[in-house]
Amino acid sequence: MNRNEQARAAIVCFALVGVFSLFSVRLIYLQAIQHDVYVSLAAEKHVHKQVIYARRGVIRGCRGEPLAENRRIYDVAADGSHIRNPTALAQAIAGQLEMDPAELEAKLKAVVDKTIADKKTESRVLKRGVSEEVYENITKITKGQRQLSGIYFDLNFDRVYPNGSLLAQVIGYLDAGHEPRLGIERSMQDFLQGTNGVRYLEEDQKGHELVQYRGLETPAKDGCDVRLTIDMQLQNIVESELDDAFAQYKPQMAAAVMLRPTTGEILAMASRPTFDLNDPRSSTPDKQKDRPIGDMVEPGSTFKIVVTSAALEEKVATPETKIYCENGAYSYAGHILHDAHPMGMLTLHEVLAHSSNIGAAKLALQLGKDRFYQYIRRYGFGESTGIGLPGEIPGLVNPPYRWSELDITRIPMGQSIAVTPLQMVTAMSAIANGGLLMKPMLISEIDDADNRPVVTYSPTQVRRVVSTDTAKKIVSALKDVVSKKGTAPEAAVPGFAVAGKTGTAEKIDPRGGYMQGKYVVSFVGFMPADDPKFALLVVIDDPNIPRAFGGTVAAPVFAKIAKRVADYFGLQPTEPVVPPGLVATPKKLTSTLPGRG
Amino acid sequence: MFGNRRRLPNIAGLVMHKKSAFILLFSVAVLVSIGLVMLFSAGAFASDGHGDQFSFLRKQGFWFGFGFVVSVICATVDYRWWQKGWMVLIGTSYVLLALCFIRPIGLRLNGSFRWIHLGSLTVQPSELAKFAVVVFVAWWFAKFESEQNRIVKGLLIPFVVVGGILALIVAETDLGSTALIGTTALLMMFVAGVNLRLLLPTLVAGLIGVMAIAWSIPGRHNRLLAFIHPEQYQTTEAQQQFMGLIALGSGGIDGLGLGNGRQKMFYLEYAYADFIFPVIGEELGLRVTLVIVFCYLLILTSGTLVSLNARDRFGMLFGFGCTSLLGLQALINVGVTTSMLPNKGSPLPFISYGGSNLFFCLVCVGVLINIYRHGKEEANATRTEMMVRVRHLSKF
Numbered sequence: 001m002n003r004n005e006q007a008r009a010a011i012v013c014f015a016l017v018g019v020f021s022l023f024s025v026r027l028i029y030l031q032a033i034q035h036d037v038y039v040s041l042a043a044e045k046h047v048h049k050q051v052i053y054a055r056r057g058v059i060r061g062c063r064g065e066p067l068a069e070n071r072r073i074y075d076v077a078a079d080g081s082h083i084r085n086p087t088a089l090a091q092a093i094a095g096q097l098e099m100d101p102a103e104l105e106a107k108l109k110a111v112v113d114k115t116i117a118d119k120k121t122e123s124r125v126l127k128r129g130v131s132e133e134v135y136e137n138i139t140k141i142t143k144g145q146r147q148l149s150g151i152y153f154d155l156n157f158d159r160v161y162p163n164g165s166l167l168a169q170v171i172g173y174l175d176a177g178h179e180p181r182l183g184i185e186r187s188m189q190d191f192l193q194g195t196n197g198v199r200y201l202e203e204d205q206k207g208h209e210l211v212q213y214r215g216l217e218t219p220a221k222d223g224c225d226v227r228l229t230i231d232m233q234l235q236n237i238v239e240s241e242l243d244d245a246f247a248q249y250k251p252q253m254a255a256a257v258m259l260r261p262t263t264g265e266i267l268a269m270a271s272r273p274t275f276d277l278n279d280p281r282s283s284t285p286d287k288q289k290d291r292p293i294g295d296m297v298e299p300g301s302t303f304k305i306v307v308t309s310a311a312l313e314e315k316v317a318t319p320e321t322k323i324y325c326e327n328g329a330y331s332y333a334g335h336i337l338h339d340a341h342p343m344g345m346l347t348l349h350e351v352l353a354h355s356s357n358i359g360a361a362k363l364a365l366q367l368g369k370d371r372f373y374q375y376i377r378r379y380g381f382g383e384s385t386g387i388g389l390p391g392e393i394p395g396l397v398n399p400p401y402r403w404s405e406l407d408i409t410r411i412p413m414g415q416s417i418a419v420t421p422l423q424m425v426t427a428m429s430a431i432a433n434g435g436l437l438m439k440p441m442l443i444s445e446i447d448d449a450d451n452r453p454v455v456t457y458s459p460t461q462v463r464r465v466v467s468t469d470t471a472k473k474i475v476s477a478l479k480d481v482v483s484k485k486g487t488a489p490e491a492a493v494p495g496f497a498v499a500g501k502t503g504t505a506e507k508i509d510p511r512g513g514y515m516q517g518k519y520v521v522s523f524v525g526f527m528p529a530d531d532p533k534f535a536l537l538v539v540i541d542d543p544n545i546p547r548a549f550g551g552t553v554a555a556p557v558f559a560k561i562a563k564r565v566a567d568y569f570g571l572q573p574t575e576p577v578v579p580p581g582l583v584a585t586p587k588k589l590t591s592t593l594p595g596r597g
Numbered sequence: 598m599f600g601n602r603r604r605l606p607n608i609a610g611l612v613m614h615k616k617s618a619f620i621l622l623f624s625v626a627v628l629v630s631i632g633l634v635m636l637f638s639a640g641a642f643a644s645d646g647h648g649d650q651f652s653f654l655r656k657q658g659f660w661f662g663f664g665f666v667v668s669v670i671c672a673t674v675d676y677r678w679w680q681k682g683w684m685v686l687i688g689t690s691y692v693l694l695a696l697c698f699i700r701p702i703g704l705r706l707n708g709s710f711r712w713i714h715l716g717s718l719t720v721q722p723s724e725l726a727k728f729a730v731v732v733f734v735a736w737w738f739a740k741f742e743s744e745q746n747r748i749v750k751g752l753l754i755p756f757v758v759v760g761g762i763l764a765l766i767v768a769e770t771d772l773g774s775t776a777l778i779g780t781t782a783l784l785m786m787f788v789a790g791v792n793l794r795l796l797l798p799t800l801v802a803g804l805i806g807v808m809a810i811a812w813s814i815p816g817r818h819n820r821l822l823a824f825i826h827p828e829q830y831q832t833t834e835a836q837q838q839f840m841g842l843i844a845l846g847s848g849g850i851d852g853l854g855l856g857n858g859r860q861k862m863f864y865l866e867y868a869y870a871d872f873i874f875p876v877i878g879e880e881l882g883l884r885v886t887l888v889i890v891f892c893y894l895l896i897l898t899s900g901t902l903v904s905l906n907a908r909d910r911f912g913m914l915f916g917f918g919c920t921s922l923l924g925l926q927a928l929i930n931v932g933v934t935t936s937m938l939p940n941k942g943s944p945l946p947f948i949s950y951g952g953s954n955l956f957f958c959l960v961c962v963g964v965l966i967n968i969y970r971h972g973k974e975e976a977n978a979t980r981t982e983m984m985v986r987v988r989h990l991s992k993f
Binding site: 005009010012022024028032041 | 887901904921925937
């Protein structure tokens with residue numbers, strides 16, 4: 001052995017030692033310096049984020065009955081690495097999934113083939129949204145059968161609306177992407193949706209959870225339940241009667257709102273045409289519109305309560321003050337204002353009962369623009385009621401400086417002004433409630449998932465609009481509206497004193513002016529007149545019959561509803577029930593034709 | 598007598614040499630222990646285990662016992678016995694390598710013909726070939742020392758013999774073993790003193806040859822591309838190495854704890870065999886990976902010391918061949934798993950699952966111990982001679 005060999009061996013040895021040292025440096029670099037980078041890379045590969053879905057809050061009626069609730073549904077999926085026998089599996093479950101066995105088998109085989117080709121677990125959803133029953137049946141069939149393995153289920157929630165189309169526009173619905181549309185579903189989204197939880201799972205390459213490594217878990221926070229003031233019994237009465245009227249008159253639309261005047265609680269709220277909440281796809285925007293809050297209508301004569309009550313409150317007139325009604329034609333600012341039935345001298349009381357346009361105009365002229373405008377606003381017109389539904393509009397009330405010369409004679413009779421049906425019934429409720437305007441309320445309570453109240457709403461007074469005395473005088477006049485000498489005898493309910501006011505407004509042509517022969521007819525009233533349990537507005541847009549008036553179309557609907565509501569509330573009749581045919585003929589008005597407006 | 602073959606006395610070297618065998622045995626013991634523990638951990642999830650978590654451990658344990666016995670025999674029987682047996686070894690290697698291609702004895706796995714069935718055992722003939730080539734090259738260059746720089750007698754014959762084996766292994770598509778055997782043979786020839794003018798062209802030709810073959814085998818040249826652009830091939834060819842890096846990196850300094858590795862769970866292919874090193878890094882951390890690298894360093898240096906102190910030239914070359922066989926395998930494995938080298942299948946000696954490899958690694962250790970034992974006698978004699986000389990000088 002010579003030195004040369006030693007030297008060469010040493011060179012090789014040192015060279016290899018050098019390379020090993022290099023690798024050691026590389027190890028230190030990888031494991032100490034780059035540690036954090038690789039930890040996150042590893043987490044990316046192993047850790048799987050699983051969403052724990054929060055239960056969406058339930059929308060309930062005033063008795064706690066669910067109006068919108070959740071149903072467990074399942075997505076059926078096939079896992080390519082677990083399917084053993086596609087043919088047998090397809091035969092076994094095709095019936096449950098209501099699929100063609102051959103087609104299902106082809107699908108399963110494709111999943112298996114893709115898994116083999118990519119060497120990676122392939123899974124595919126076979127059917128979405130199957131019911132709990134199907135889930136249980138398939139589980140029963142495949143349980144313990146190795147040949148039938150490879151099917152798994154993903155739990156999901158589906159929103160169901162037990163009452164179908166009842167209260168549809170108010171409740172709202174969730175679209176296919178689980179986004180809330182319309183109504184309470186949308187406006188109360190923050191309360192209803194809850195917060196989804198998250199579970200971090202570690203998985204092996206084959207996607208099995210490594211239970212021993214289960215990491216951080218943030219539980220889901222379930223959504224809050226929303227309880228409405230809506231009484232579904234009343235809602236049912238209102239909607240069924242509205243349906244009858246809709247079928248009878250074939251109008252473009254109809255709406256009805258019922259509320260409790262003393263508290264402002266909305267008891268029922270309906271729009272026509274309507275749609276089924278469980279099948280919103282087949283509806284149109286027209287059917288989804290919540291008319292009581294989203295439609296701008298000219299109120300027509302129902303608006304006369306504003307000018308008359310203002311005149312009384314401002315002591316411009318008393319109920320007995322005589323007003324000359326120009327025998328049905330009053331020229332003002334170059335235009336002639338007509339009454340439906342020409343009249344001479346009328347008291348303020350009679351102006352309201354007979355719905356004289358000229359009388360109302362003269363009262364407004366006496367009040368003056370500014371005071372009249374003030375009262376319009378005091379009744380809540382021109383601003384949203386804040387009921388808490390999306391799409392509520394404030395209506396259109398111009399300030400006096402924008403009024404034309406003619407407006408002071410048109411606005412008192414409900415023209416040149418636009419309000420929502422809800423505003424109208426709220427204003428009428430103020431009269432019913434002794435002059436005190438209540439804020440309409442739709443939501444009574446919000447409860448968390450454990451049924452503890454989170455927010456409780458109580459009735460809110462907005463303001464005193466007129467004194468109790470003034471309100472009483474108006475109520476007395478409104479009672480006469482429903483009498484034989486008034487404009488709406490058909491609104492009468494035997495045994496009960498009904499107060500109310502008709503409205504008939506010519507439809508506004510979008511191109512300007514009014515549409516001849518097309519009317520929006522309405523009736524808004526409350527019952528019993530001196531101790532009101534409910535106020536109700538019925539609006540029917542363009543009823544398809546000749547000579548349509550509030551008194552002939554809307555008033556009977558009001559009466560039918562009111563009668564059923566009286567039964568439902570168990571109200572004791574206060575008035576003597578006069579058998580039909582024994583009614584004394586009115587002295588002054590021989591016309592049995594109900595007045596226009 | 599201070600003959601040409603006698604190494605010059607070197608006191609420091611002597612001291613190190615005396616301890617080298619113990620260092621060698623100690624390092625091997627550490628590696629085998631880590632290996633068995635980690636094999637249990639890494640193999641527990643492997644699909645090849647057929648659900649039996651002890652399957653790998655049992656098989657490896659058997660091969661370890663068998664290898665240990667043979668290794669003790671090797672340490673006892675004089676290593677010069679191998680000089681007579683080279684022809685048997687080379688011949689058997691050729692036969693067994695050829696048998697790999699013949700069914701039903703040969704076993705085709707993952708597109709390679711690397712295994713044969715021997716009764717109920719599956720063995721890898723290339724492991725035997727590695728050892729046979731070391732024995733043959735050591736014997737040839739010890740015997741024909743004076744002719745070793747002559748092209749025909751010195752180089753052509755060993756090239757033909759070794760080249761035939763390499764050709765068979767290449768045909769098995771086992772490029773890792775080919776590169777290992779080729780490099781080992783070249784290193785041995787370099788240490789034997791073969792002229793660099795002859796060696797360097799061979800080295801270059803060999804490199805180009807391996808590259809060309811690697812490029813021509815479909816799928817293999819993607820591995821080379823994957824090594825150059827790891828990001829592009831992250832989920833395909835470079836996936837295994839990338840997963841290895843994630844395992845090492847996420848283990849950090851302390852590791853996730855024994856048995857807590859995630860990458861072995863089907864993310865990292867062959868986590869129990871060629872890619873066991875990243876699993877160790879993931880579960881036991883930087884400290885243990887550095888200990889392992891250090892153990893290989895100790896094996897390398899102590900093996901070299903043993904060889905340099907061998908009694909004769911055959912012992913020196915044989916010992917050095919065994920050492921570089923062990924060292925190079927470790928080097929390639931660690932290099933591949935840390936993405937410093939392109940992905941070539943190469944086991945981590947004493948640790949990776951693989952009976953044939955563990956067996957021949959233990960045989961190499963046995964041979965080195967034997968060389969040490971015979972070299973030590975000679976070293977003792979040299980020291981006696983030295984003392985005689987010192988005494989002789991002191992008379993004046």
